[in-house]
Amino acid sequence: MLVISEETARHLVSMDAAIAAVEDCFAAMARGQARNYPVVREIVGMADAVFGVKAGADTSARVLGLKAGGYWPGNAARGLTNHQSATLLFDADTGRAAALVSANYLTGVRTGAASAIATKHLARPEAHVLGILGTGGQSLYQLRATLAVRPIDEVHAWDPSPANLTSFGAEMAALGLRLVVHDGPEGVARAAEVLITVTPSQRALVQADWLRPGSHVSAMGADTKGKQELDTKLIATAALFVDVPEQARLIGEFQHAFAQGLIDDSHIRASLGAVVAGIAPGRQSADEITIFDGTGVALQDLVVADLAVQLARAKGLGTEAPY
Numbered sequence: 001m002l003v004i005s006e007e008t009a010r011h012l013v014s015m016d017a018a019i020a021a022v023e024d025c026f027a028a029m030a031r032g033q034a035r036n037y038p039v040v041r042e043i044v045g046m047a048d049a050v051f052g053v054k055a056g057a058d059t060s061a062r063v064l065g066l067k068a069g070g071y072w073p074g075n076a077a078r079g080l081t082n083h084q085s086a087t088l089l090f091d092a093d094t095g096r097a098a099a100l101v102s103a104n105y106l107t108g109v110r111t112g113a114a115s116a117i118a119t120k121h122l123a124r125p126e127a128h129v130l131g132i133l134g135t136g137g138q139s140l141y142q143l144r145a146t147l148a149v150r151p152i153d154e155v156h157a158w159d160p161s162p163a164n165l166t167s168f169g170a171e172m173a174a175l176g177l178r179l180v181v182h183d184g185p186e187g188v189a190r191a192a193e194v195l196i197t198v199t200p201s202q203r204a205l206v207q208a209d210w211l212r213p214g215s216h217v218s219a220m221g222a223d224t225k226g227k228q229e230l231d232t233k234l235i236a237t238a239a240l241f242v243d244v245p246e247q248a249r250l251i252g253e254f255q256h257a258f259a260q261g262l263i264d265d266s267h268i269r270a271s272l273g274a275v276v277a278g279i280a281p282g283r284q285s286a287d288e289i290t291i292f293d294g295t296g297v298a299l300q301d302l303v304v305a306d307l308a309v310q311l312a313r314a315k316g317l318g319t320e321a322p323y
Helices: 007-014 015-030 106-123 135-148 162-175 185-191 231-238 244-250 255-259 273-274 296-314
Strands: 002-004 034-036 038-044 050-058 065-071 083-088 096-100 127-135 154-158 177-179 193-198 201-204 216-217 228-230 240-243 268-271 290-293
Touching: 002 007, 002 015, 002 296, 007 096, 007 106, 007 296, 015 034, 015 106, 015 268, 015 273, 034 296, 038 106, 050 216, 050 296, 065 255, 083 154, 083 296, 096 296, 106 135, 106 154, 106 216, 106 273, 106 290, 106 296, 127 135, 135 162, 135 193, 154 162, 154 185, 162 177, 185 201, 193 201, 201 244, 216 228, 228 231, 228 290, 231 255, 240 244, 244 255, 268 273
Parallel strands: 002 096, 127 154, 127 193, 154 177, 193 216, 201 228, 216 290, 240 268, 240 290
Antiparallel strands: 034 050, 038 050, 050 065, 065 083, 083 096
């Protein structure tokens, strides 16, 4: 069994390669060639931690496995990342464990990739102003992924933490991009042509009348029951896209609009995979507001882990462990 460390995974998998792998995965899901299995997500009962297991299989890519991990809020004080996870891949022909891949970096990359794929297929081609709500660790993945699919030259950002904004600003300066910091979400939402929300909020941060016509929103923060970043009235009037319909209904950004009866399944225009595969339409006018509800799925984790394994074997990296 090949073991790939966090450092090696970071060295091997580029953002561009991750976007290509996740895009193929979305299309395979829409064609019925890939399936995510039911998610397990539980409160551990120690260290205020939440632990989950996501699994699935992509028969087109011959990828089978699971990602296990969660959130340990006290890790930062220990000098560790709060999110901790690892992916276990199996040989699809025999069922034997084939590789164990550290997934902290890869989780960030695949989340950024999913958002960027939504921007690529749903945002207006000329969009060049990015807004980001939440400038923690995930924001840099979101930024770099968006830069890979759109000619962004101006970024507007807000975060309740001044330290997060300072760190994000340093990265922006290194990239040579113009950053405008706002003291609340409204200014960011009003300025953005592409808006990414990546916070743990449990209340609406973006109101329905703040977005300009033709905006695209990638709502990436809601992945658990109770989380919310967008006003339900905004969701009720926009063109809606999802990664997995069931997850959007239960744990995604759209959960509250469903619960309030403002939308039902007929309001979901398509899965992002169906748009990528050419099965369903994406944006249908220059003025409509599009929203992608990115809840995160196992297959995204599995295909980027498989990519790391393929590259590691080709370059003679990683550690072979007896099995």
